[in-house]
Amino acid sequence: MSVIADHGGRHFALIGTPNSGKTALFNALTGSRQKVANYPGVTVERKAGLFRTPSGHSVNLIDLPGTYSLRARSPDEQVTRDVVLGRLASETRPDLLLCVADATNLRLALRLLIELKRVGRPLLLVLNMIDIARRRGIEIDLERLAAELGVPVITAAAVRRGGTDDLMRRLDTLAADKHAGAATEWKAPTTSELRAAQREADRIIKAAVRMPAKPDTLTARLDAVLLHPVAGLVILLAILFVMFQAVFTWAQPLMELISGGFDALGTAVHDALPAGLLQSFLQDGVINGVGSVIVFLPQILILFLFILLLEDFGYMARAAFLMDRIMGGAGLHGRAFIPLLSSFACAIPGIMATRVIDNPRDRLTTIMVAPLMTCSARIPVYTLIIAAFIPNKQLWGLISLQGLVMFGLYAAGIVSALGVSFLAKFFFWRDDPTPPFMLELPDYKLPRPRSIVMGLYMRAKMFLQRAGTTIFSMMVLIWFLASFPRPPAGATGPAIDYSLAAIIGKALEPVLAPVGFNWQINVALIPGMAAREVAVAALGTVYSIEGGKEAAEQIGHALASKWSLATALSVLVWYIFAPQCASTLAVIKRETGSWRWMAITFGYMLALAYLASLITYNVAVALGAG
Amino acid sequence: MEAENSPEYSCLGHAPRGFRGRIHAIAVGRGVSDLPDGELERRLIELGFTEGARIEILHEGIFGRDPIAVRVNDATVALRRREAMAIFVI
Numbered sequence: 041m042s043v044i045a046d047h048g049g050r051h052f053a054l055i056g057t058p059n060s061g062k063t064a065l066f067n068a069l070t071g072s073r074q075k076v077a078n079y080p081g082v083t084v085e086r087k088a089g090l091f092r093t094p095s096g097h098s099v100n101l102i103d104l105p106g107t108y109s110l111r112a113r114s115p116d117e118q119v120t121r122d123v124v125l126g127r128l129a130s131e132t133r134p135d136l137l138l139c140v141a142d143a144t145n146l147r148l149a150l151r152l153l154i155e156l157k158r159v160g161r162p163l164l165l166v167l168n169m170i171d172i173a174r175r176r177g178i179e180i181d182l183e184r185l186a187a188e189l190g191v192p193v194i195t196a197a198a199v200r201r202g203g204t205d206d207l208m209r210r211l212d213t214l215a216a217d218k219h220a221g222a223a224t225e226w227k228a229p230t231t232s233e234l235r236a237a238q239r240e241a242d243r244i245i246k247a248a249v250r251m252p253a254k255p256d257t258l259t260a261r262l263d264a265v266l267l268h269p270v271a272g273l274v275i276l277l278a279i280l281f282v283m284f285q286a287v288f289t290w291a292q293p294l295m296e297l298i299s300g301g302f303d304a305l306g307t308a309v310h311d312a313l314p315a316g317l318l319q320s321f322l323q324d325g326v327i328n329g330v331g332s333v334i335v336f337l338p339q340i341l342i343l344f345l346f347i348l349l350l351e352d353f354g355y356m357a358r359a360a361f362l363m364d365r366i367m368g369g370a371g372l373h374g375r376a377f378i379p380l381l382s383s384f385a386c387a388i389p390g391i392m393a394t395r396v397i398d399n400p401r402d403r404l405t406t407i408m409v410a411p412l413m414t415c416s417a418r419i420p421v422y423t424l425i426i427a428a429f430i431p432n433k434q435l436w437g438l439i440s441l442q443g444l445v446m447f448g449l450y451a452a453g454i455v456s457a458l459g460v461s462f463l464a465k466f467f468f469w470r471d472d473p474t475p476p477f478m479l480e481l482p483d484y485k486l487p488r489p490r491s492i493v494m495g496l497y498m499r500a501k502m503f504l505q506r507a508g509t510t511i512f513s514m515m516v517l518i519w520f521l522a523s524f525p526r527p528p529a530g531a532t533g534p535a536i537d538y539s540l541a542a543i544i545g546k547a548l549e550p551v552l553a554p555v556g557f558n559w560q561i562n563v564a565l566i567p568g569m570a571a572r573e574v575a576v577a578a579l580g581t582v583y584s585i586e587g588g589k590e591a592a593e594q595i596g597h598a599l600a601s602k603w604s605l606a607t608a609l610s611v612l613v614w615y616i617f618a619p620q621c622a623s624t625l626a627v628i629k630r631e632t633g634s635w636r637w638m639a640i641t642f643g644y645m646l647a648l649a650y651l652a653s654l655i656t657y658n659v660a661v662a663l664g665a666g
Numbered sequence: 667m668e669a670e671n672s673p674e675y676s677c678l679g680h681a682p683r684g685f686r687g688r689i690h691a692i693a694v695g696r697g698v699s700d701l702p703d704g705e706l707e708r709r710l711i712e713l714g715f716t717e718g719a720r721i722e723i724l725h726e727g728i729f730g731r732d733p734i735a736v737r738v739n740d741a742t743v744a745l746r747r748r749e750a751m752a753i754f755v756i
Binding site for chain 1: 699701704706707708709710711712713714716717718724725726727728729730732733735739740741742743744745746748749
């Protein structure tokens, strides 16, 4: 609560249906002065921001989770309802509700607004995306609309420069008004009340909105291809394939630049300091460790660039539509596609995104399999091993073999996720009913650079904070484990052979030897529990301390000379399945509210990892790759 | 379920791609939904499926022609044919 503390300012809340452009409006009003946290006790994301109106009133703005109604069918929608009704103890009841509506698609938003009117709080209807509505020739009689609704109406174009000026001026006046609305008793609307509200909304639309004679057909024409039963699926697969090729190849120059920079820094520190513990700590522990994680920032940003572009374009809902039957066959909801796709970046936001699935059973299945999707933390491990062991060849002159192996690893994650959810459906929910799949398909919109940049900035910040805190402390820990106790006087082997790390790694040897892991890998697996990518840095630390400067420059070379191909493949396969991420497990515990589901997830993933690595290693050895 | 027996009304769940019409009634028959009583109807209304709304089936999935993308007045909604059985069209 530090930045967005209550300064005695006004409290406004944004509420609206999904796809109303609510978040774009939130970004436009608050800029980068926003803070993302959780509502206490639940895992619903709380987005709050602070802004000042032109005449200096300070306003605390919260962006409530999107909803079609206050009936609250999911934890997200419950938060929205409770904040609006002032039932949430931790949250100041909003002084003003800004109901955000997509000006091109008013029907459902106006029904929500009519429902909100009954709450008795001051309301303002914001017709967002008014620029698009005007361009399409949709005529909205604002005065008539406001009069019919009995609610003031203002227009906005959140993604345009100056598009929120009118709104800001209006908020300025409203912020000065300290009049509090009357509190009313609220009851969930009945079926007939919902129907009556929709009828009323339709009547008002008829009176105040004129649709163009020639409707916009862009979305329909695009959907004819993108939602085509065959072409649509082919395009979806092609998009995913391009995404992974891009992550692998586009990021290369930037990554080389970053790793070159850290190497230079390490060398500078090495030269500036006398040989000894401090030199080793700074170069091997700090610079090498943090550098080998930050180097993957370009890949993470490219992946998120794709996800954000697809989301803003409106393709994500289409992907859910195309995947529904395929996912449904595996016992997953079409909506699970979005959380699972987000899990490609990181299982943690993915698991948290399962909140959009209102059925508990679907949600649990999705949470359980989300960690199997190849998250970006695995990319460092995969790329390191692939670069070291898979020849950099082109197949048929255009597909990189390394990229193909990467694609295979992703595919293995997806297939196993579908398999596990199918089994979960069979074992846990054989007799349970199938929940509905219902979802609005928004019109396509050109993604706006500003919102993409904002999204990327938030991701980069999150990743770097993680690299700077968790990973850095893990690096210091592993450097300590690898450096102490110091070798005895007159020791002949490398220093690390006498360290705590070696003791732990060797203790695990009998268990992990059958899957082809040496003790250096075992050492790296332990800090890898904090975050998978730490394993790379850990291997670097282990081998650079052992092998000196040459090995530190190229962890990959070190691995290529010290591991057999069978071991490398076994590690790759291990990383497809292993529950190597303490934060993910913690989030599962938090989201499901039970240790049981966390333990089940941990157990099944560990079992899969061990089994798959065992098979891979032994088959590879049998084929002569040992 | 009067609508079910009346020959001029049909289920949206059975309608082919390209079907155009208007919603005559929402009536959740037995086996259409596993949700609590009335819940499917409320959710359908919240997505704009109300009596009189213009309907067109725009797209369908590759397996079992499911799910379907339905134009409801000026918005598009995706749903499975199973739930669409509760929507009677004319």
